[in-house]
Amino acid sequence: MIQHAEAVRRVPLNRDRVLQAAVVLADEVGLDALSMRRLAQELSVVPMALYKHVANKEELLDGMVDTLVGEIDPPTPDVPWKTAVRLRVLSARRVLLRHPWARPVIETRTNTTPAVLGYMDTFVGMFLAGGFSEDLTHHVMHAMGSRMWGFTQEVFDDAGRQGGNPKPKAAPEVQAAMAQVMAENYPNLFRIAVSAAHDDESVVGNGCDDQFEFEFALDLLLDGFERLHQRNWTSHRSEGA
């Protein structure tokens, strides 16, 4: 009897099962609640058992990012570089929006795994295939930054929040008071808030369309890259200083 029960639950807990469980758990309970202890519990195992498959928590997080990379579409063949880059970035973005824990985890990675290097490599490949010089491609990749992953460090929005609780909206009279305070103390912010909200409900809450803003900046950069490419831009690192 005991033998049988053990056989049932002892699906032998390989690295993949650990990573898979970690992703599911993080999706469900959020990053803060993802501890080695809690993950072990979810797998009906003592915390220490995890350390046979993952060196430490950092490596667990590295592995979780690797599974994300696998969800991003490969480059679309036979389209211009700009389309290819755009499609791939937006694919990455969809993946990221499905896994809210991913942004902070990617931001804090300090090791670059082979899977991540592979992703970067195909990303670089899209520019090179489009005829970009190595030099321009290099700087372009830097300018892409985390946009390569489908996100940017947003300064206004609350997308970074933990639990998915949307902004609790205040009572109308409180909103009016807030608008008053804002107009007095932050006149410039007030101007753009009013302007942005003119077909929106609330003046003070952020009625921003994150997807629009993301694509706005992305396209601004892509257009800039295109212009530099057409001009055969080069950094002058080998000349001056």
Next chain:
Amino acid sequence: MIQHAEAVRRVPLNRDRVLQAAVVLADEVGLDALSMRRLAQELSVVPMALYKHVANKEELLDGMVDTLVGEIDPPTPDVPWKTAVRLRVLSARRVLLRHPWARPVIETRTNTTPAVLGYMDTFVGMFLAGGFSEDLTHHVMHAMGSRMWGFTQEVFDDAGRQGGNPKPKAAPEVQAAMAQVMAENYPNLFRIAVSAAHDDESVVGNGCDDQFEFEFALDLLLDGFERLHQRNWTSHRSEGA
């Protein structure tokens, strides 16, 4: 005697002293080592004493960011918007480079303090003073993102590392082996690495000039903003969808 000794050490520990000490401690020992307990110890006080001046650790971090904001230069008067924005961003960047803990802390802030709102407000003001529409200014601020703070989420570099340990560079034969592996597995990354390193020592280590890359992307965006402004660009939020 006891009375006197108490009087000496009991500089009464107000909010400012707590924040100041926190900044100094974070500068010295890094963000990970900044705990409420350690901070209390530094102030010769029991951990709980801090909670009379700061609601919790989040509020401590908020306060630390506020002190940073105070170190950023105000907008330079009587210069074109582009110059003003550029100078201010680079001032913010210098502040950030002095306080390596600031980037991750800013990234995780979820409350916007009055000091931060004030900073944003004067930032917005530079565009409005330059004749930008509220609409364009709004999207431009989003596109700036964390560049407003003088940083971007860098994907290549190791600036995000904790203690300031610079990359340990490998022995020449190891480097050669790494280059071999890289050329085989990541041919595109290899191409730009070789290109970037042609007057640099190492092919595999990143010989990237962070400041150059930061300004490259910043200027690309500023040029893009300028072009949109000259064209009287508008988002078409009120028309279509």
Next chain:
DNA sequence: ACCTGAACACCGTTCAAGT
């Protein structure tokens, strides 16, 4: 080979008590 138990050295924070 793979998993476990007990322990170590930490966290942030609460609560009731001291002066």
Next chain:
DNA sequence: ACCTGAACACCGTTCAAGT
């Protein structure tokens, strides 16, 4: 009013032991 002591409910990780 301001600070303290002791405790609670957690962490990640090590080490020696079990099967």
